[in-house]
Amino acid sequence: MNSDAKFWDRAAEKYARSPIKDIKSYEYTLERTRSFLPPHADVLEAGCGTGTTALRLAGSTAHILGTDISAAMIAIARRKLLEPDAPVNVTFEVAALDDESLPEGPFDAVMAFNILHLSRNLDAALAALARRVRPGGLFISKTVCLSDSPYRLLRPVLGLMKLAGKAPHVLFLSRKDLEDRVKAHGFEILETGDFPASPPCHFIVARRMP
Numbered sequence: 001m002n003s004d005a006k007f008w009d010r011a012a013e014k015y016a017r018s019p020i021k022d023i024k025s026y027e028y029t030l031e032r033t034r035s036f037l038p039p040h041a042d043v044l045e046a047g048c049g050t051g052t053t054a055l056r057l058a059g060s061t062a063h064i065l066g067t068d069i070s071a072a073m074i075a076i077a078r079r080k081l082l083e084p085d086a087p088v089n090v091t092f093e094v095a096a097l098d099d100e101s102l103p104e105g106p107f108d109a110v111m112a113f114n115i116l117h118l119s120r121n122l123d124a125a126l127a128a129l130a131r132r133v134r135p136g137g138l139f140i141s142k143t144v145c146l147s148d149s150p151y152r153l154l155r156p157v158l159g160l161m162k163l164a165g166k167a168p169h170v171l172f173l174s175r176k177d178l179e180d181r182v183k184a185h186g187f188e189i190l191e192t193g194d195f196p197a198s199p200p201c202h203f204i205v206a207r208r209m210p
């Protein structure tokens with residue numbers, strides 16, 4: 001099994017119990033995302049974790065497929081679908097961000113929340129996601145940009161934690177670099193913002209150019 005999948009499998013139950021750190025920022029980006037999702041859209045959320053966001057957005061669109069590299073995360077997400085008032089238009093599948101296991105689509109919108117900074121090859125991940133957005137469709141993401149904050153000083157510490165299996169692989173991105181790379185994959189950026197502001201979790205809404 002891939003080492004990222006193993007890390008996140010071990011983290012899944014604790015991740016599921018952890019409260020969202022900045023609920024105001026979370027609710028705000030959820031609301032902004034809702035405002036862009038067409039009601040009849042077929043949506044992919046890559047790196048959906050335990051499915052919280054997909055389930056919260058289900059009422060705003062036609063179908064959401066949540067995917068994640070971690071079978072343990074997907075098992076928790078699927079458990080939530082068994083609850084009596086769970087939405088019926090959400091499904092969850094194990095799939096890595098940047099290999100052939102990710103369903104092809106194309107989708108009307110692809111979402112990637114708190115995951116791009118974890119990719120081993122950002123351009124490969126963006127290419128894989130861009131390919132799954134239909135021309136004119138949307139890409140909506142949130143990505144922590146540690147290079148734009150004092151947290152960049154933690155890079156050596158995170159490197160050591162990763163060696164000890166206590167932290168995942170993490171990219172240190174700047175907001176400008178991230179936006180430039182999103183644009184280089186054929187998107188025009190419609191909206192950005194930082195929610196929370198520190199360390200900046202950069203929200204990007206982009207449209208795939210025809």
Ligand SMILES: C[S@@+](CC[C@H](N)C(=O)[O-])C[C@H]1O[C@@H](n2cnc3c(N)ncnc32)[C@H](O)[C@@H]1O
Pocket residue numbers: 004008009046047048049050053067068069070073095096097098112113114115118119
């Ligand atoms: C920080 S959590 C974010 C989960 C969720 N999107 C959220 O905002 O709460 C990162 C998630 O990305 C998943 N992940 C990490 N690397 C991945 C990859 N290469 N492909 C797919 N999922 C991946 C992890 O299993 C984990 O569920």
